[in-house]
Amino acid sequence: MNLSHRFSCLLLVLLCSACVSTVAVEQSEFNPSATVAPQVSRHSDTYIQNLLEEVVRDGRTVGVVVGLLEADGSRRVFSHGSPGAGARALAAESVFEIxxxxxxxxxxxxxxxxxxxxxxxxxxxxxxxxxxxxxxxxxxxxxxxxxxxxxxxxxxxxxxxxxxxxxxxxxxxxxxxxxxxxxxxxxxxxxxxxxxxxxxxxxxxxxxxxxxxxxxxxxxxxxxxxxxxxxxxxxxxxxxxxxxxxxxxxxxxxxxxxxxxxxxxxxxxxxxxxxxxxxxxxxxxxxxxxxxxxxxxxxxxxxxxxxxxxxxxxxxxxxxxxxxxxxxxxxxxxxxxxxxxxxxxxxxxxxxxxxxxxxxxxxxxxxxHPSIPMRERSVSLPVVAAYRTGGLEAAIDRYRELYEEAHDRWVFDEWALNSVGYWLLARGVTDNAVDLFALNVDRYPDAPNPHGSLGYALLRASRPEEALQNYRRGVAVAEAAGHPDLSAHRANLERVLSELAQPD
Structure with a gap:
């Protein structure tokens, strides 16, 4: 995974409070007695600060504080992002659950x-x-x-x-x-x-x-x-x-x-x-x-x-x-x-x-160790971050941009957009959720779950006929693939038919 070093000049403003970046250098009394390995690669302060800005911008976290202890006992501490609404600015003494x-x-x-x-x-x-x-x-x-x-x-x-x-x-x-x-x-x-x-x-x-x-x-x-x-x-x-x-x-x-x-x-x-x-x-x-x-x-x-x-x-x-x-x-x-x-x-x-x-x-x-990459995370994280700042269009654009330019940095699967869709449903933004689920169906037409999720969102949007079509497609796809969750998809279809009192 190659981390992108291109950073937007756009100031990311989280809904809870403004992001703040800090860097500090400390000295400890630690004095190791063992011999230090002859070659140790170190990231520069600028690289680390830019990296933290990137992980916040990409929605990996709201705020983060990192610290490095060197073999000579020196410390470097960096922070970026929001501590949460009403909390003190992030610093080396900020308290977190560990x-x-x-x-x-x-x-x-x-x-x-x-x-x-x-x-x-x-x-x-x-x-x-x-x-x-x-x-x-x-x-x-x-x-x-x-x-x-x-x-x-x-x-x-x-x-x-x-x-x-x-x-x-x-x-x-x-x-x-x-x-x-x-x-x-x-x-x-x-x-x-x-x-x-x-x-x-x-x-x-x-x-x-x-x-x-x-x-x-x-x-x-x-x-x-x-x-x-x-x-x-x-x-x-x-x-x-x-x-x-x-x-x-x-x-x-x-x-x-x-x-x-x-x-x-x-x-x-x-x-x-x-x-x-x-x-x-x-x-x-x-x-x-x-x-x-x-x-x-x-x-x-x-x-x-x-x-x-x-x-x-x-x-x-x-x-x-x-x-x-x-x-x-x-x-x-x-x-x-x-x-x-x-x-x-x-x-x-x-x-x-x-x-x-x-x-x-x-x-x-x-x-x-600079050669060890950060772990890939779900692309749902930067998609939600983009939605927070620019709405549905920005979220879809961000998904497509990362798919084309940074596919190796993020996990792209049927569950990514699905989770964003359910997040939108929980926030009451049903029409936007329908659009995200529809995009997921376009990306993964041979997976049954996106069809069922789109069907669920369409029901929430009071579009029962379209919902039924998608539930049926989900069952058909599961049958064709011999999917292990076939029985669950059939049960969901039967439940919806019963609720709508409409014979199949």
Missing amino acids: GSITKVFTGILLADMVRRGEVELSDPVSQYLPASVRVPSRDGREITLLDLATHRSGLPKMPQGLVDDDYARYTIQHFYDFVSSYELPRGVNESYEYSNVGMALLGRALELRADKPYEALLRERVLDPLGLEHTAVTLTPALEQRLAYGHNAFGDPAQRWDLPAMIPAGSLRSTVHDMLTFAAANLSAITTDAHDSLRDALRVHRPADEEGYEMALGWEVHRLGDRLFASHSGDTWGYGAFLAIDLSTRRAAVALSNAGSAGVSGLEFHLL
């Missing part, structure tokens, strides 16, 4: 408790949970603390049946009830499966073993010893004032991530400043209890799902080219967080975004 990067801290807490002799990696997690909790097992193999920390427990990503609106009301007892009722689909440590459930269960076991709430335990053992004053689950009034407001993938305000039953899996908030301090501590040769726990947590224990990826305690460790990285990311409803430490060159990068769905995913690696 989502699943919390798992790294839970892994470090585990390493700390192992060092203190409070637990062993091989301990069954059931040993530290209430007797009323039935932890699933298989073939006589119990789930251990190490299985949980490396995502090889067999537990699922999220509790089944948990929907977004229930997160804040989902209690510890609900969580325990789910774990107790769950049956493992495979053997423990048989394969990798990323699990918020597993990491939350690990954190719960650790806090019960220490007889101290997770946040207080993490503060005492990790956050305070490392000087991470602006990293917390519960925001103080001062941190609340510096919070950047979250948005969904299309830039609409999003609710905060509030899942109290699963805090150890993804509930920390932090700043670029603290994340760079944390990265420096992981690269430091200092010997304190906290720093020793950081090193222990970076030791690889198990393979992950992708070739070359391995699991330490919470960290993903992997090679990209000739570099060895430890990294993690986090994606909540309104934020994206990305941290990568280049263990080969003793450098690090962090990117914190106030928009969900990982629009700036891969930025952290690209900042560290």
Whole structure:
């Protein structure tokens, strides 16, 4: 993927507030003892600032703050975009949800408790949970603390049946009830499966073993010893004032991530400043209890799902080219967080975004290694950004422009325009949605879903005859292709016929 370096002189004005760009250079006390790799390519300040302007203009995020830690301890911090309506301008001290990067801290807490002799990696997690909790097992193999920390427990990503609106009301007892009722689909440590459930269960076991709430335990053992004053689950009034407001993938305000039953899996908030301090501590040769726990947590224990990826305690460790990285990311409803430490060159990068769905995913690696591109994202993001500034015509023009000139930078599939169409329907702009769905049908005539979606929009526009035509086309296309969702398309057609009381 070749990032375009052509930037529009048009000032992008987001609906929520004006975009602001800043760049800052800091110096830390970090003084690495290891030899730095002889050749390290660095992006210029101008390149990075232009890149951030581009990712905001393209709708990958509403606002973003990035930081780079160099091997000599120097720091560079850049920001661009909107913090959200009424929020303070973006800066190194802006507060973001960091989502699943919390798992790294839970892994470090585990390493700390192992060092203190409070637990062993091989301990069954059931040993530290209430007797009323039935932890699933298989073939006589119990789930251990190490299985949980490396995502090889067999537990699922999220509790089944948990929907977004229930997160804040989902209690510890609900969580325990789910774990107790769950049956493992495979053997423990048989394969990798990323699990918020597993990491939350690990954190719960650790806090019960220490007889101290997770946040207080993490503060005492990790956050305070490392000087991470602006990293917390519960925001103080001062941190609340510096919070950047979250948005969904299309830039609409999003609710905060509030899942109290699963805090150890993804509930920390932090700043670029603290994340760079944390990265420096992981690269430091200092010997304190906290720093020793950081090193222990970076030791690889198990393979992950992708070739070359391995699991330490919470960290993903992997090679990209000739570099060895430890990294993690986090994606909540309104934020994206990305941290990568280049263990080969003793450098690090962090990117914190106030928009969900990982629009700036891969930025952290690209900042560290120019040959590593940012990850391709759905073309729906720049299409929505264009719609916000120029309406339907601008959105369609942007889609066509990117299709012709930057096809390798974006994911073009039947779902891209479909998602924009449903976004427009949710905003009550039905006629514009119909036009977007129609364009999608023109692009993907042999895919059944665009026909059905156009039919749905036409029904919303009170055009039932045209709607039925498109539902029928969707079924015909699915039948011709032997599509796996054929039964669903037939059911949708039957439902519409019934609602219109019109025989087929």
